[in-house]
Amino acid sequence: MKTIPLILMGCGGVGCHLLQHIVSCRSLHSSQGLCLNVLGVSDSKSLVVTEDSSNKGLDDKFLMELCRVKRDGGSLSKLGDLGDCRLFSHPELQERILELASQLGGKTDCSASSNTVPVLKQVVDMGCCIVMANKKPLTSTMEDFEKLYAYPRRIRHESTVGAGLPVIASLNRIISSGDPVHRIIGSLSGTLGYVMSEVEDGKPLSQVVRAAKSLGYTEPDPREDLGGMDVARKALILARILGQRINMDTIQIESLYPKEMGPDVMSVEDFMNSGLPFCEVGIQELPKNSPLGRLRGSDNVLEIYTRCYTSQPLVIQGAGAGNDTTAAGVLADIVDIQDLFP
Amino acid sequence: MKTIPLILMGCGGVGCHLLQHIVSCRSLHSSQGLCLNVLGVSDSKSLVVTEDSSNKGLDDKFLMELCRVKRDGGSLSKLGDLGDCRLFSHPELQERILELASQLGGKTDCSASSNTVPVLKQVVDMGCCIVMANKKPLTSTMEDFEKLYAYPRRIRHESTVGAGLPVIASLNRIISSGDPVHRIIGSLSGTLGYVMSEVEDGKPLSQVVRAAKSLGYTEPDPREDLGGMDVARKALILARILGQRINMDTIQIESLYPKEMGPDVMSVEDFMNSGLPFCEVGIQELPKNSPLGRLRGSDNVLEIYTRCYTSQPLVIQGAGAGNDTTAAGVLADIVDIQDLFP
Structure with missing residues (x-):
């Protein structure tokens, strides 16, 4: 039985x-000779680890209880019965994670913050593998990116672009076969996809965004989606994988709201009530029969044009958002690095 | 530098x-710390190996000369200057391949025959990895399939379905994340795709098949494409990956020509001239806006419905035929197994 020890940073x-997914896949993975041991779980404030020295990991019942507490909006420090586990909190947190990592191989960043960068860089030095759903560490400075990518086989981050869609895996296959990538176009925001489909049907943008917000499709401040930063991060990750040594500031972002309605100028409420109705959206004509032209709803789509896919692109399309599919992508990444473990 | 030693069976x-591709990717792979050493190449009749005991592999100039000879329709035994290489022919062929494999780790089956099965099964026992573009070994008996899949991490065969399209890689990601696959539908024959697009445009089937044959899109006997066996093999491979222990005879194949026009009954010429005009093609209605409904030309498309992709499927679409993209898929597979090599 091959064992992959894991520390999970971020349990939102x-x-x-x-x-x-890890718990429900126990028997599947076991039939494949694989065992995923979760040795520690942290949120932004605390880390819970097993005190059991046999490295068997936190037990499944405890992990499910932990999920229940987090789903109810609590923090790890609210966990009642710790059993044979221990809880560490700030400022000890980072030091303890590194201590744990120094004994182990695997590390998973499912947080959404950029605070994880210092820890991630250090565990790479320790020879750990890192699996990420978090875009921020890969879209910070080029220096950080290159540090995290120092050992390309030891990093996986499929879920940073298009959630669980096999975008990075497919792009890496193209790169490693020497097929030159000419162009990538796509729609990588489920939120914007939904908004645009509704606008295409003739509804006014202001009404659509208000509906999307009330459906929970947007961030609490919809300008985070409308501003394009999320898509820009994904584009930057793809560009860097393709060898472009560029930063966020070289990416031109065309925001869907004017600067005068930015978060520095007006509150979310003012934006929703008085700003939004005056927003203009740029329209770009697309052949209705092209993959991008016929995209509907919150699906993501990516078209990759290469030497092998010259006139007709390689198209990958499907649900590009959602915690379920994003987590499935992270788990597939973890299973995929198994050959690096003894 | 990590070295992957390779024996290539089949150099059509x-x-x-x-x-x-291997030769043109030398510097790319070298920059990734990877070196692919081709130690032997065989066609159906002969095997050429390097006599150099340092295991450096056949040199690139020799490999390109070998390709030139094969492209001109020659066999390996026609190679003029062998340099420090040696040529083995039937009946020594198989024994020599096994001898070579016993010293090595990697093995690539790019042939189209089922004669490779005995050798492949033996090299699996030796602990070799196998990378295949050849569908036949995986669509023979269930016993053969399970033998070849005895070590699932050591077999790759992306190019057996949809040429270089990331079909198997994506499906394996879904499986390893525990996302249950409900349904797969698709169009996996570039030839049939072309024929159907033309028929959809109003041209008669007989005329379209005749044109496709003269364009070189079909096998010399177009019934091999029209009969559906090629697609059935791909479906069987996908089903077996999903855990179905089934054989070819459990797959219902709806041929596009009636039994009375089969290869046992009439010649290719008779079929083209008198049989084909009487062929009827079954039509199945599809929403025009579905991925399968809007497919045009020789592209392949696969829709995978799972728990994560319930109402809208995961769609993979693009060129699903051609030696260039098929070989690119094989090369990506080879690069992908690198972590299994010391």
Whole structure:
């Protein structure tokens, strides 16, 4: 039985789904000779680790209880019965994670913050593998990116672009076969996809965004989606994988709202009530029969044009958002690095 | 530098393209710390190996000369200057391949025959990895399949379904994340795709098949494409990956020509001239806006419905035929098994 020891940083929506997937896949993975041992789980404030020296990991019942607490909006420090586990909190947190990592191989970043960068860089030095759903560490400075990518086989981050869609895996296959990539176009925001489909049907943008917000499709401040930063991060990750040594500031972002309606100028409420109705959206004509032209709803789509896919692109399309599919992508990444473990 | 030693069985269209890709990717792979050493190349009759005991492999100039000879329709035994290489022919062939494999780790089957099965089964026992573009070994008996799949991490065969399209890689990601696959539908024959697009445009089937044959899109006997056996093999491979222990005879194949026009009854010429005009093609209605409904030309498309992709499927679409993209898929597979090598 091959064992992959894991520390999970971030146990919000994606992290909790990942833990649930790991637990429900126990017998499947076991039939493949694989065992995923979750040795520690952290949120932004605390880390819970097993005190059991046999490295068997936190037990499944405890992991499910942990998910329940997090889903109810609590923090790890609210966990009642710790059993044979221990809880560490700030400022000890980072030091303890590194201590744990120094004994182990695997590390999963399902958080959404950029605070994980220092820890991630250090565990790479220790020879750990890192699996990420978090875009921020890969879209910070080029120096950080190259540090995290120092050992390309030891990093996986499929779920940073298009959730669980096999975008990075497919792109890496193209790169490693020497097929030159000419162009990538796509729609990588489920939120914007939904908004645009509704606008295409003739509804006014202001009404659609208000509906999307009330459906929970947007961030609490919809300008985070409308501003394009999320898509820009994904584009930057793809560009860097293709060898472009560029930063966020070289990416031109065409925001869907004018600067005068930015978060520095007006509140979310003012934006929703008085700003939004005056927003203009740029329209770009696309052949209705092209993959991008016929995209509907919150699906993501990516078209990759290469030497092998010259006139007709390689198209990958499907649900590109959601904690379930994002976590599934992280788990597939973890299973995929198994050959690096003894 | 990590070295992957390779024996290539089959150096027809796909095999030669693979050798060309390997040579043209030398500096790319070297920059990734990877070196692919081709120690032997065989066609159906002969095997050429390097006599150099340092295991450096056949040199690139020799490999390109070998491709030139094969492209001109020659066999390996026609190679003029062998340099420090040696040529073995039937009946020594199989024994020599096994001897070579016993010293090595990697093995690539780019042939199109089922004669490779005995050798492949033996090299699996030796602990070799196998990378295949050849569908036949995986669509023979369930016993053969399970033998070849005895160590699932050591077999790759992306190019057996949809040429270089990331079909198997994506399906394996879904499986390893525990996402249950409900349904797969698709169009996996570039030839049938072309024929159907033309029929959809109003042209008669007999005329379209005749044109496809003269364009070189079909096998010399177009009934091999029209009969559906090629697609059935791909379906069987996908089903077996999903855990179905089934054989070819459990797959219902709806041929596009009636039994009375089969190869046992009439010649290719008779079929083209008198049989074909009487062929009827079954039509199945599909929503025009579905991925399968809007497919045009020789592209392949696969829709995978799972728990994560319930109402809208995961769609993979693009060129699903051609030696160039098929060989690119094989090369990506080879690069992907690198972690299994010391």
